[in-house]
Amino acid sequence: MNFTFSHRKITGLVAIVPSNERTFVDEMANFNFPLARSLKLKQVMGYDKHRIVDGPVCVSDLACFGLQHLFDRGLLDRDGFDALLVVTQSPDYFMPPTSSVIQGRLALKQDMFCMDINQGCAGFLFGLIQAFLILEQPGVHRAVVINADVLSRKVSTKDRNSYPLIGDAASITVIERSGDPAPIHANLKMDGRRREALMIPAGGFRLPSTPETAVLEDDGENNFRAKDNLRMDGSAVFNFVQVEVPPMIEDLLKTACVTADEVDYFLFHQPNRFMLEKLADKMKVPYEKMPSNIVEHFGNSSGVTVPLVIAYNLRERIVTGTIRACLAGFGVGLTWSSMLLRLGPLNFCDLIDFQ
């Protein structure tokens, strides 16, 4: 499905990461694997450090911290936005929506459109698309998209498949109407038939959590996780990404009549370094135009890795100038989405630690 927007602009972005940093080397003892193999994997996949919440920190905690940071510095007025879209797979509660929790905790105005979106690795793009759509309404002058997840709380520490790369993070993105008629192209595809490749089997209404769902099970490769934990079929996800993402980007660029050489940066979701380098090779994109350094510094925080890769690598550049960026997210659902737009100059772009 293709989308085209115009007169829309990202005007500010802040990424929030927990200050609690863990290292792969310190955690290797948790995994039932020889040291040499784990170290080799560290090198190939880019496992090094990851930021995860310390204790029962929730999405609304990260989001309120980030919004208060913006309010305190005069970067965003607490009454200055009319839509609050929260993209997360780890809500504070089943009900009420986390967007309502954030609105209430910060005493935001009642004249506001609050909505949660349950999306993962492509979630940042879903949030942007929804914000662009809601800005069609004359009553909505500015939208805030919060993309946040604390999925480390749902990953088994004995699952080498997932735990070394998991990260927690949040991002706050401000979107407004602009006078720029330049088109923003986006596309997305979804395939729910492959939904079990990435899932948390228990804890919802289909399979409520019980003592049985908390029992650790071997996945056949010495990774131990329970039905209450996040489960990833790494091979299936890898194959999905390599098969589906390159043609999606090719279609996007073709629709926009833009060549890959004319794109300054390919700012993709960050599953691991190996997967991104294989994508870059397939797309014949130089590695320096497709940064893959988020997993090694922060871990994979699902959809938040897209704003995080922007804030970590390009924040000075897009505050003062403009880049043509191709964004992409792919994962849980399964879902894959991409967007071509100009980024910058932004009013602010920052990366802060959650204390």
Add this chain to the structure above:
Amino acid sequence: MKTVAEVLRDIRPEFDFTASADFIADGMLDSFDLTILVSELDKLYGISIAGVDILPENFKDIAAIERLLHNYVGKP
């Protein structure tokens, strides 16, 4: 230059790869070993094995791996 068998032995020295017809089914290579193997072969032969080629059937035995490499570099 190392042979495919030598690369495999470096990754999983505890196994005899000449004695198996299916490394994956026999539990000699898991998905992470495949990742490491591809990374090693890429470096060794100066190639980039495409992500869509990283399938269990292309790594089930030494002959299958050599056939795959043949597509990238000729006879390894």
